[in-house]
Amino acid sequence: MTKNESEQTAAETAGPEDALQQVLPKYGRPWWQVRHLLVLNICLIVPLLGNSTNGYDGSLLNGLQSLPQWRDYFHNPTGPHLGALSNAYVFGNIATFLAASWFSDKYGRLWGIRLGSFIVCIGAALQAASQNYAMFFVARFIIGVGGMFVIVASPCLVSELAYPSHRGVITAIFGPSWYAGATIAAWVTYGTNYMGVSDEWAWRLPSLLQALLPLTQLLGSFFIPESPRYLVDKGKEDEAREILAKYHAGNDAANMPLVELELSEIKIAISHDKNSQEVSWGAFLRTKANRHRLFVVVWLAITQQLCGNGLVSYYLNLILNSIGITSAREQLVINGGLMVYNLGTAIISGFIVGRIKRRPTFIFGLGTMLVIFVIWTVLSAINEQRHFEQKSLGQGVLAMIFLFYATYNVCMNALPNLYISEIMPYYLRTKGTTTFSMMNAMTNVYNGFVNPVAMEAISWRYYIVFCGLLLVELIGVALTFPETHGYTLEEASEAFGDGVLGTGAAAKTIEAESHHVDVA
Template sequence: MTSAEEKITVDHHEEEGVDLKAQHESVYDILPDWGRPWYKTPHLLHLNLILFFTFLSGIYNGYDNSLLNGLQSMPEWETYFGSPAGAKLGATSNGMLYGNLLALPFTSFFCDRLGRVRTLLIGASVVIIGVIIQTASQNFAMYTVGRFILGFGVLLSTTASPLLIAEVTYPTHRPYVTACSQALYGLGGIIASWTTYGTSNWSNGSSWMWRTPLIIQMLFPLLQLSALYWIPESPRWHVSRGNIAKAREFLLKYHAGGDEAKGGQLVEYELAEITYAIEMDKQREGIQWFDFFRTKANLHRLFIIVYLPVLTQLSGNAVLSYFLHIVLDNAGITSSHQQLIFNGCLSVFNFVIGLVSLTTIEKVGRRRMFLIGSFFNMINYTIFTILSARNAQEDFKNQSLSKGVIAMIFIFYLFFVMAYLAIPTTYMTEVVPFHLRAKGYVIHTFFLTGVLLFNGFVSPIAMGAISWKYYILYCCLNLVNFIVIYLFFPETKRLSLEEVNRVFGEDVLTDAHIIEEVEQAHNGRA
């Protein structure tokens, strides 16, 4: 094989046997025609069904985020823990983030050395421990420690899951399946919000009114652990560890249905593409964190990784997600019963919109959806801020203004969820190459945690001090987001994980020399 840095071009040619040809620019060009939809194709149906269990990471993460909103609206929880507010309330919401920070140094090591599946196993196990401690909490400190441990496990599992999903899915399914795993984050929110609403109606006043929703969270990682034996490891991870045979075995079984005659061409192409990309990585003097600074392309990737948390958490959504009860109080809706119903309805709405967004990810594209989302976030949040200001000035006595505020929350989430719920994780797995993918997730999570800490500590204090005026910050940030996306976020639709390198100006495995090797390998097995 030639040097990974050498670009090879040859004229179009044809040979007997399998003909991949030099004009093929994407793995999409050589996909076999199975003659029926994926859900009627056994090997594809099997793969997608077992991947559902990796989605559970997003579900129990979404459950936890919505759960905190519900618990804060329950008088029994408030009374038991001494009505936490301000910095103390920030410590409660940020307890999980401290666990995230502690897990950061281990995440890349576990994913790259132990594999994606084993990391998922460790993460789910730690989540269970954290849930048990929270459920058994006797005081505020014990509850916060439980959230700390929960955060450690959630980071491991929510990092390993999208990596695994992106690296094992069938080429045409990858953007949809990866995005679906994040859209189901909303399903966790639905379960949590309506569970807290249901237990809040218990009349005995027992602490089990808030302990029950906590312990239900444990069901998801338990179910995940029960299925991990059947979840296959990433073929890219196998290649990185030198297990080419295991990688080919996976591709033949799950991407080609064991049919060498019909799917062998795809298997050889994918295997050669993966091997080429990882061999190119190995030609470097070891994979280091500073690789992000060694090339213009990697600096571009690093900027995207660092900026994505701004898009997903500083668009105004964090204020509405974690401190919805304060927003509703500011809108004049102070009834615990009404707030819990609103939280449940909003969770259902977000989940439905998240599923709808899956239909746009390939048709509209990642970049265009980001642009649309940031533009309408700016418009909608500005209207939301104006209505909130007017409502406060009239002492919340104008019911029409209160209804307008509520309507704008739903309209804001319509565009936010469409653009920012599922697509960012898909985009992350695409723009970062294999050798830096786990490290990229760690860097992304580090900055995400920093943004979340800002939201957790600053937002409740700022909202208590200046109320609706704090929303102006997010109106401005949404304008900045639109400009940054337009200038720096490239399109990645209809490209394999390795082919995305092209949009960053790097070589990809479409060279005729490599394709000839694929032809020879497949014809040799025919």
């Protein structure tokens, strides 16, 4: 057997990781010392900000509820009225989920980000100028409309543009970037708390600053490249090759085998999608593998929002009230501290989960969260029985909240967006991301309306519901979630048994197409 035949046989029999390793450039130094990789990862900050915008909104309402200026201006909304304000953002998400996916597929990930960011800026301005409850509600609805466009396009661009060996970590960081926006909102509201009791800018300024992150994303989007996969889908293969050559290979001829492998896999996958005509929403129901994907997406979305985090994300003040912490200043400090803590643990989690197996991480994380929630429930019950006189019990509940979020950030914050991008082939990726976001939003309708009412009515007893939900969610994940670690983005569908892209098939096309390479 000749050397070329041996290399061809090795390429055909190698697994996805092995084939990728064969063509990955060996720089012998950290990626941040490789100019084109540094530039690429800086560019990816722009789509990562999409989830930061989402996080700002989630933390903002928490902070506003602790501000007496906001409560007085809007006549202290509680129960369904408070739930409606929380869900206004969610209603905006739901209203545009189909349009967001269609727009991102037709006009590109960048224009999806731009349109969404622009709409959020308009909504933030209206929110800051609100004269009554109805106007504040409508402004939050508009922010939700723009937020859906951003949250659909952004993670797709991150996963489709990232360097192959960085994709797992970068995509995993998309979830933790939520806390960057949440931290800003938490400390902005803490600072405005010191304004005069009758100063409306105590809540108008944080509302207006909600436009800061989307404005940054809007402007930054004009300085970063489009998704190569979108370009190939639209027949712009040369543009896709130029982007991959510039940002993945540094326009170095020695690194072009990586570009040709990536481009070949993209072309084969997209060609199969088009030939099979599986490009509509109905594709989710046509095959057993796609029905399995749809179930995983829906189950993961529900699990992410109904595992107990919704109690803290929007109603931390109600939980703090239930354990005897009622001071606005104390609540704002705890909210701000929790967001900083979450940002740190979530970023660390993002760097970890991109390198380890997905399925065991989900199972271990949910199991740990269940144990923590049981302890949280018991401590809350004892605390109420003792009339909140024993501060150590309240501190114990706070400790459980912090431990809960450390675990949540690993398995339900850093991992879901990475996992969704991996289980979806290109033709379903925006639809899968949209479905995930829509189910998140619909589940949040429950969180928004039921949680505040239930917390006011039965206090800690409501935690028992989430203990039961965590157990059911854990069983569902253990029985149905496949492993996707170690696959390239185009080959992850093999985890569902319907893979059409073989590593060898992609490798075979490299030599045939290598004469097209332009590294100028």
